[in-house]
Amino acid sequence: MDEQSYDKTSVDSIHEFAKQLTGKSLGEVVYIPTALINDRNRGDLGSLVESFYFQHRPATNHGPDFPEAGLELKTTGVVKKSDGSYRAKERLVLTMINFESIVGEIWEGSSLLGKCRSMLILFYLYRKKLPVVDRIFVLDPLLYSLPNEDLEIIKSDWEFIKKKVESGKAHELSEGDTFYLGACRKGSGGEGEALRKQPFSDEGAKARAFSFKPSYMNKLIGERASSAKSLGVGQNLSFQEATAIRFDPFVGRSIEEISVLLDHHKKSPNHKGFHRELALRILAHGKDLPPELAKAGIEMKTVRIQQNGRPREAMSFPGFKFLDIVNEEWEKSSFFERLERKFLFVVFQTGPDGIERLLKVAYWNMPYEDRLEAMRVWEETKRRVALDATDLPKSSESLVAHVRPKGRNGNDKIATPQGGMHLRQCFWLNAGYLEQVIGGTGKQIVGNNSSIT
DNA sequence: GCATGATCATGC
């Protein structure tokens, strides 16, 4: 049934009309004046779809794209994974955060809610070199109406961001502050970028926008569905409460005890993922993170503390390539992306009796000052890789992070800018830094030291 | 006991 047109007052009609784009690019369906394409790969595909496919020009720039239907139109990129399924290429930017006006808003009348309560999201296959009008739409368009199960979480994310602005800390905003909604950077990002004023501090803040995190987008796409059961976050439980309910019965118990209770045992004496597996069985009753934590992009990490209070090890992150980092920007680097996440630490400690027990569980995200220090280490690493990839920042050079090998064995070498081969490396958070962080999370079973009061 | 270098075990 090919429809020639649609009813702009009807969400369903707009949705049906949009479906006819799937499998095609905008450019093959309608004529786009070349002046508007302009040889640029970037461009506002959403506006082009609205103007040339829907032939629709809203009377005003304010309000939804389709005011009569109360519908917002969004286009967003996906990339194909090796197994053929899709994942979000990036976060979905919803609307700029106006630091001046958000402090006077309430959720029910907020500009964010106006944007995201009803959206039609079209997915196109991202191809870097291809102009946006030539990118193919894939998947069915998604009619998004803020699901009940996500509403409370997104609302409290919004309130957290608002509170941070009210505390004069707009410049310290981080994606790790929140769960589904992120205060993402929006702007040139260059050295000369103009900072924005914030109402309760003289400090300039980088421009930010509300966005759905990539992890949340992936869940919407439905390509990462797992069988893991919901924790029940959102209805009447916070992340902290729901997590505490799962871990409470095991806190204080020994590894041995937990292992027996869950009937999960070490496969070998050197089973390196054992503590993590126990934690996942406690938290998720399985091997996958519960859907809420997956949607929030939570980074669950196990930390093992020795009798003397120090972590047994520093904390590693995925390896990087020498040839990549020299051309990367901090805010686009994978280390930055990791450190912007919210962490869930599952902490074990060996007691004076030599027995290791589950000590506590805590949510955490990296404070502003420490993110700046991590950036310094990253920039220093980038600089030194270009000079000599075998001489990189050691843990003695920073209180927060360092660089060390990360490989399968001594043959796991990759190319350096110097033309040689050297052991693959990754970033680590120092053991001493972790000690301070874990100590700072206090004694509670589940806390969140990122909270601002 | 710690910093640094080196490597393991697992799951996909």
Next chain:
DNA sequence: GCATGATCATGC
């Protein structure tokens, strides 16, 4: 086969 999270090993 490979990335990943995590741990082991060595020398000071």
